Every structure is written in structure tokens, then in C-alpha cells.
Amino acid sequence: MSTVFHLTGVAVASGVQVVAIAAGGPVLVGAMRKVRCRLEGRIGPPILQPLRDIRKLFRKERIRPDQSTWIFPLAPVVLVATVAVAAAITPLVTTEPALGSSSDLFALVYLLLVGSTLLALAGMDAGTAFGGMGSSRAVTIGALAEPALLVTILALSFTAHSSNLPAIVRATLADPGSLATPQRLFALGALLIVIVAESGRLPVDNPATHLELTMIHEAMILEYAGPDLALVTVGEAMRLTLLLGIFVNLVVPWGMSTSTNVVGIAVGLVALAAKVAAVGVALAIFEVCSAKVRLFRLPELLAGAFVLALLGVVSGLVVR
Amino acid sequence: MTAGAFIVAGALAGLAAGVAGAGAPIRRRVTVAAVLVWVACALEAAAAIRVLSTGHPIVLHFAELLPLTGVDLVLTPLGAFFVLLVAMVAVPATLHGIGYAPHGLDSRMAACAVPIFVTVLLLVPAAGSVATFMVLWELMALASLSLVLVDHGRREAARSAGTWYAVITHVGAALILVAFLILAAHSDGQSFAALRLGARHLAPDVRALVFVLALVGFGSKAGVVPFHVWLPKAHPEAPSPVSALMSGAMVALGVYGIVLVGDVVLGGGPVWWWLVVLALGAASALFGSLHAASSTDMKRLLAYSTTDNVGLALLALGASGLFDATRHPLLAALGLVAALVLLLNHAAFKGALFLSAGSVQTAAGTRDLDQLGGLLRRMPQTGAFFLVAAAAICALPPLNGFIGEWLLFQSLLHGADIGSTAGEIAIPLAVAAMALTAGLTVVAFVKAAGIGFLGRPRSEGADAAVEVPATMRMGVGLLVGVCIVIGVVPTLILPAVERAVRTALPGVGPLSLAHGVNLQLAGLRGVLEPAALAAAMVIAVAGVMGLRRVLARRPAPRVAEAWGCGRELQTARMQYTATSFAEPVQRVFDDVLRPVQDLDVSHVAESRYFVESVTFRNAVDDGIERGLYRPVIGVVRRWGRAARQLQPGSVHRYLAYGLGALVLVLVALAVIG
Numbered sequence: 001m002s003t004v005f006h007l008t009g010v011a012v013a014s015g016v017q018v019v020a021i022a023a024g025g026p027v028l029v030g031a032m033r034k035v036r037c038r039l040e041g042r043i044g045p046p047i048l049q050p051l052r053d054i055r056k057l058f059r060k061e062r063i064r065p066d067q068s069t070w071i072f073p074l075a076p077v078v079l080v081a082t083v084a085v086a087a088a089i090t091p092l093v094t095t096e097p098a099l100g101s102s103s104d105l106f107a108l109v110y111l112l113l114v115g116s117t118l119l120a121l122a123g124m125d126a127g128t129a130f131g132g133m134g135s136s137r138a139v140t141i142g143a144l145a146e147p148a149l150l151v152t153i154l155a156l157s158f159t160a161h162s163s164n165l166p167a168i169v170r171a172t173l174a175d176p177g178s179l180a181t182p183q184r185l186f187a188l189g190a191l192l193i194v195i196v197a198e199s200g201r202l203p204v205d206n207p208a209t210h211l212e213l214t215m216i217h218e219a220m221i222l223e224y225a226g227p228d229l230a231l232v233t234v235g236e237a238m239r240l241t242l243l244l245g246i247f248v249n250l251v252v253p254w255g256m257s258t259s260t261n262v263v264g265i266a267v268g269l270v271a272l273a274a275k276v277a278a279v280g281v282a283l284a285i286f287e288v289c290s291a292k293v294r295l296f297r298l299p300e301l302l303a304g305a306f307v308l309a310l311l312g313v314v315s316g317l318v319v320r
Numbered sequence: 321m322t323a324g325a326f327i328v329a330g331a332l333a334g335l336a337a338g339v340a341g342a343g344a345p346i347r348r349r350v351t352v353a354a355v356l357v358w359v360a361c362a363l364e365a366a367a368a369i370r371v372l373s374t375g376h377p378i379v380l381h382f383a384e385l386l387p388l389t390g391v392d393l394v395l396t397p398l399g400a401f402f403v404l405l406v407a408m409v410a411v412p413a414t415l416h417g418i419g420y421a422p423h424g425l426d427s428r429m430a431a432c433a434v435p436i437f438v439t440v441l442l443l444v445p446a447a448g449s450v451a452t453f454m455v456l457w458e459l460m461a462l463a464s465l466s467l468v469l470v471d472h473g474r475r476e477a478a479r480s481a482g483t484w485y486a487v488i489t490h491v492g493a494a495l496i497l498v499a500f501l502i503l504a505a506h507s508d509g510q511s512f513a514a515l516r517l518g519a520r521h522l523a524p525d526v527r528a529l530v531f532v533l534a535l536v537g538f539g540s541k542a543g544v545v546p547f548h549v550w551l552p553k554a555h556p557e558a559p560s561p562v563s564a565l566m567s568g569a570m571v572a573l574g575v576y577g578i579v580l581v582g583d584v585v586l587g588g589g590p591v592w593w594w595l596v597v598l599a600l601g602a603a604s605a606l607f608g609s610l611h612a613a614s615s616t617d618m619k620r621l622l623a624y625s626t627t628d629n630v631g632l633a634l635l636a637l638g639a640s641g642l643f644d645a646t647r648h649p650l651l652a653a654l655g656l657v658a659a660l661v662l663l664l665n666h667a668a669f670k671g672a673l674f675l676s677a678g679s680v681q682t683a684a685g686t687r688d689l690d691q692l693g694g695l696l697r698r699m700p701q702t703g704a705f706f707l708v709a710a711a712a713i714c715a716l717p718p719l720n721g722f723i724g725e726w727l728l729f730q731s732l733l734h735g736a737d738i739g740s741t742a743g744e745i746a747i748p749l750a751v752a753a754m755a756l757t758a759g760l761t762v763v764a765f766v767k768a769a770g771i772g773f774l775g776r777p778r779s780e781g782a783d784a785a786v787e788v789p790a791t792m793r794m795g796v797g798l799l800v801g802v803c804i805v806i807g808v809v810p811t812l813i814l815p816a817v818e819r820a821v822r823t824a825l826p827g828v829g830p831l832s833l834a835h836g837v838n839l840q841l842a843g844l845r846g847v848l849e850p851a852a853l854a855a856a857m858v859i860a861v862a863g864v865m866g867l868r869r870v871l872a873r874r875p876a877p878r879v880a881e882a883w884g885c886g887r888e889l890q891t892a893r894m895q896y897t898a899t900s901f902a903e904p905v906q907r908v909f910d911d912v913l914r915p916v917q918d919l920d921v922s923h924v925a926e927s928r929y930f931v932e933s934v935t936f937r938n939a940v941d942d943g944i945e946r947g948l949y950r951p952v953i954g955v956v957r958r959w960g961r962a963a964r965q966l967q968p969g970s971v972h973r974y975l976a977y978g979l980g981a982l983v984l985v986l987v988a989l990a991v992i993g
Contacts, residue, residue: 062877069696081860101847126882127775132896140904143759150755162845227872313748
């Protein structure tokens, strides 16, 4: 009986995480936009505007380019689905999510890669110039971010001797001193740069631009309209929120529920929202102060992230 | 029937297939040979499964078959794993070959050489002595060489590829032979078991010499940098089923050779051996993936990607040896498991990719990505299979590539603090190399799939392409099925892989990676539930699809023309090409790739403000071929030219040579005697 209770609790907790990421993602994007606008001296759209936009898009007609194949309608679905699975198994609200033992950082990275790879293929499906351009740039940035990402995972997994995310979070909760170690600080710095690159924010990609020569992500999804565009928008917002959620829980794991009871989940949810909002606002402030880096200067930025991650690993080995 | 009889019967069936291929009438020869090859594969696979399930090797000796030494066949669990790998590629490749036959595989020579090639591939891992091994190894080289040369009458490139392949493979074979001869000179007999006993008492530098010779010799067969130059020449020129066999199976046997000499015969070695293997692996993986990302010929891309995948397997092998040398048996076993799984995965997805590249070539008449496009609409099944295999090679879950990379990453992760300084520096760099390789592989295969199969057709051939015959599709489909099954239920193969690993590392206790359908690293913290993950992904995709259907007001999409910046008419020339897709990567890695670019703008005669035509040429050639091989070839040429002057055609001069040689010999005798 207790196992049934436990399993139900785990399922509920994971469901809450998925819903929180799905609903919270667009709100986070709206909040970040609002912060940017206010700092630039504009009033800006309401924080809930992205949610309204998505509702509007779902009401519109679905349009498919004449040359496209089944890849085109499939990609947004897979994007949202893989982010949802990742959100379900990541420790966000609780340290005991469903399939938590598989919640390996390496597995999460590749799970998220499924959606972005399919979206890159979908960009080329319509047979237009913009789609290919966006896809080409997006996969190149993804490739360059990968070394920093995996070496960061290596550095993060020193404390727990495992790349399992719940294990890392639990080890950090048990030994908060490990947060102040140089390897963790270097690794988190690298992770933040990689997250910015992977979620297409400034200074890597400007999500608000439609200027043809600077577009990356927007070029790739240019052909999407209506409900499919809504899914892409939701998927991208979810991805950003999930990545920031993982980041904040590696920096300040407190507030997460170590069980799956209702109070714990509620507290965990509030804590997650507060932490992600704080990082999101900080990121928005940083975006106001920074300009987009030229595409061919990006390798330097990502190489910097890689060096940080490598420093993390090396200091982990030295300090041991 | 005893287990040994299966091996003999399999070999006989393979020979019968060769005879049938040479003798049967043109209509039936490829089909008959293929069926007999399947019988051979089934018999050898049965013997291999028997060995893997019992753990006892099959030992056979035929004294009459080969003069002086006889033939020794010893099928160990390690060899049995490779026999299964070969059979897994050979059956789909020959099935695909039935449909491919009219495009260059139905000559008597080819129809005979393919079954012989497969038979030899099946027997090489069962060789139990130096003489048997070298005979089979050379037969393998000759059979594959004759298949690379199938098109030699029509294409100059095939002749050139054949020369490159022949030279590199024979230099490699010579080095392997020298390594074995050194070992045999210090052993009582020439069987691998005797060599193993003899190697225990060898001086460390002799052991090191043997290992380095074997590493270079087998590495040249495996396509490791800098001996990879034959791969991007021979793989594209060979008929596609042969490319699949060469890339999926033969190259894996190169890695088998390194495991055989390094782990089985020499029983491991000092740290620096394995750091060399690790470095070679990392260099191959990076170089291969970088060139794959910038290639525009589909089969050349796949050939470079073979170097990349073999590099990853060597990376795992090097890590395994490193852990063994620093006394971490569990990690060593995990690394070797990763290496074998990576090879098996490579055989599955690269086999599927080469076969579908062959389908594309027969349907569209070209394999140049810049001439393809829109094939998914015209060849729906081949296209879908190619996409799944491409996803597998990009290590996307829930496919087999992901399992291999996860195992490799876990073995590196847990080996990050092994207590050897050199190792601790090497491991994070290995992780970085593996990661960059993975990223560049995504670039290469998004390009191959996106440019080749999506968008608008870029040539009339691609526009007119139609789906290939059922046999060809089934061949690819079988391998894609393997990719999916291993990806979702890897526990099906892991017990066999662990058995195979125990041949190479006998000191390791049970690893028991498989827990039901889940993977669990014994003694280490690492769990993966691939089946549950796959189920979750399927459910989530179905759920989101349902959600879209419910939320969207008008669910059926309207087909419209893509947005063309206000222009009404979209043409294929407006799309990105493979060259332009790879341009950012090429630009970032400018210093390594050194692309040769020409921009030629001609103006209208009346005014320089109007452009008449723009010609742009972009070529990326192999830096190692240019920097390492061309100078050597130049020196050999010059020597040849110098030697030519010794032969002016004058009889007097030749008589003088004879006299001079005689005097020299007499003088030498006088001095020595």
C-alpha cells in the first residue's frame, strides 16, 4: 500500500513539475521582457502577454509549406514532448521525481538534443533560404557548446561521484560546503554561459530580432504558423525555464521537497518559482547591458565556457 | 551436430556461395549467393551464440589444410561477439545487394567476391594462430580490394582508391606480421595461446615494440588517423553493400586486432600505451567528425564518420587499458564494454546509412548532396530509415547510439580520479573530445538528412527519383530495427558483451550491467532506464499531439507556398546547400580544415557596375593526405625516376653490373671468411 502511495506521490510531483514548467515558461519569458522594457524606459506588454499570444496562435489556422514532409508538423510536438519528459524526471520541485534514477545529466542533455535536432531538420523542410541558414547556425552553436557542457557535467559530478542529478542535489543538501568549492563555482559559471547559448538568448542570439542576417532561432522557425508556432514558442520557453531550474537547484538546492507530500510540493513550487524568477530577472538585466556577439566571435565565448569547465575539473582533482 | 561442425558448415556454405556467384547465370547469381551467405551467417552465428552462452571456446585444428602449420580455429567469446557483429551487417547488406546488383554487383567477379569477403570476415575472429590469422586477414584485404575495384573500367577514381587501399592495407599487414613474428620467436608455437604464454617473459621494450607495431598495423585497417586516408577514397568507390560491410564489419575487426594483441596476448601494458590509444582515438574522432561535417559527398561524409566512430571506440579502449594499468578492473571492464557496444552500434547505423546512400545513388543517380534534396517525399521509406539511422548516430535517445555514448561517458566519468596524473589530465580532455565529436556529428547528419532528403530537389535526377525495390528497403530496415531494439532494450545484448569482455580481461568479476530492462553499473553510481525513457517519450509525443488536436480550432493544415521575401516563385537554388550549411563550421575550424576557395566575378563588358557571372569554388581536402602522404609519395617517385637511369638499355652496362656485383660478393666473402 505504501508503495502505491509513494508511486502516486511521485507521479503527482512529476506532473506538477511538468505543468509548472509549461505554464511558468511563457510567464518567465513575459517577465523577462517586462524587465527589459522597463530598463529601456518603455512600459512593455503585460507579463502574461506570451500566454495570450499562445492562446491566440492556437485559434489560428494551421499552415504547411508545400514542399514540407511529416518532419515539419512533428518537430514542434517532439520539442514540447522531450522538454516535458525532461521536466518530469528532473529534480525541480522535489528531489524524488519519477524515473529519478535515470535523471542523469548526460541523459537530460541528449533528451533535450532530440527536440533541437528535429527542429533544425524542420527548418530545412520547407526548402527556403532562411530555414537552412537558421538550422546551420543553430547546430553549429550546439556543437561548439557541447564540450563545455559535458566537461561541466564531469565537474559537477565530483561531489556525488555520479552524474545523476537527484544524487548531486542530495549530496549538496547534505554537504552545503561543497557549493563553495572552486570546482562547483567554475562549473556553474560555465553552465550559465552554455544555458544562455542553448536557449538562444543574448549575447548569442536575439530572440526579439527578425533582421535576416542576425537571426538564428527565428530563421529556423520562420515557416511555422498558428498552433505549430504556439507549440514551438511554448517548447522554447519551457526549455529556458527547465535549464534555469536545473541551474538554480545546483546553486541553491534549498526549498526543494525531499518527499512527495502536498505541503512539500507546494513549498517546493513556490521556492522554484522564486529562484527561477530571480535568475530570469538577473539574466534580463544582463541582456539589457550586453549586445549580440557576432556569430563568428561566438566560439571565443564558448571556448571561455569550456576553459571554465576544465578549470572546474582540474581544481576538483587538485583540491581533493 | 557439435559446435565445431557449425563453424565448418558455415565456412563451406560461404564457399558454396562464392562458387554459385561465379557460376550461376546472371539473373540468379546474386540471389543464390545471397541466400547461401545467409546460411553461412546463420551457422556461424549459431556457433557464436553457443560460445557466448556457455563461455567455453570452440577449438578446431585441421592439419592438412595449410602446409607446415595447419589451420587453427579458436572461437573465444570475444571472437564470437565479432562474428555476430559481422553476421548482423552481412545479412542486410547482401539482401540490399540483391536489389543493388544491376548497378555493379552482378559481374561474376563481384558476385563471387562478396560471399568470399563475408565468409572471411566471419572467420577472422575465429582464427586461433598466427598463420591462420594472417592468411584470413590477407584474404579479407584481397576480397575487399577486388570489390573496391569493381568499377575500375569506368572510373579513374576507383583505380586510384584501389591503389591507396592496397598500399596502406599491405603496409599494415606487414607490420602486423612483424609484430606476430617477434612474439612467435619468443614462444613455443604460433597459436595465440602459446604467444600469450611467451609474451609474459618478454622484456618491456620488446612488448612495447610489438604493441606499437600492432597498433599501427591494425589501426590502418580500422581507419585511425593518420592511416585513414584510404577510407574516404575506397568507401565511396565501392558498391554500397560492400561499403557497408567494409565500414561496419571490416573496420571493427581492426579494433578487434588491437584488443587481441593488447589485452588478450600481451595481457595489458603500462599507462603510456593506453594514453597513445586514447590520443589516437580522440584525434580520429575529432578529425573524422570535422571532415564529415564539411563533406558534401554523401558516402565520403559517411567514410569520415567511420573514422570518427572508430575513434570513439578506441577512446573507450584506451580508457579501459588506462584503468586496467592503474588497477581499476571494474572500470576497465566498463570501458571495454563501451568500446564493444560502440562498435556494434556503429555496425548497425553505419551499415544502414551506407545502404541507404546506395539506394539514393541508384534512385537519383548521384550521391553529391548539393545535387540532392526532396527525397523524403519521393522515397518515403528509404528517407525515414535514413532519418532514424542519422538520429541513432547523433546519439539521440531512445536509439542505440545514445546507449553507447552513455556507457563511454560513464566509464570516463567514474575514471576521472584514478590516481594517475597523466590519466587525470587525459580523461577530461577525452570527455571534451567526445563532446565536440558528438556536436559535429549532429552538424554532419542534420546536413546529410536535411540537404539530401528535405526541401526541394536540386537536380533533375533527384526530382525524378522513385522508391527503390523492396529488397533494398528491407536490408536497410533490418539494420534500423537493430538500432531501435538495442536503444530501447540494450539489456538484450549486454550479457553477451560482458562475456566477450571477460576473454580480454579475465580478472574481472561479474559486471552485471543488465537489471531487468535497466542498466546499472555494479559498484558505481549510474543507472539508466532506457525502456521507461522511451515509453515516456512516446507517451509525451502522443499526449502533445492530442493536445494540439484538441486546442487547435482547425486541425487540418492548409498547404501554402513558403514565404519567399515577397517573391512568388521559390526555386531550389534559393535553398542552403551542403556547402553553405557547413560554412560556419568550416569557418570556425579554418586552421584545421584549410579550405581552398576561389571567387571569380566577371563583369559585363560595358560597365564594371554590372556583374555578368560569379563563380565560387570551395574545396576541403584532407590535410593529412596533403601534409603527410604527398611528400612521401613525391620522394618515392623521385627515387623511382633516379632508379630508371640505371636501365638505359645498353647490354654492356648490364654486363658491367653483373661483374660489379660478382666482385662485391667475392670481396664480401673474403672479408667475412
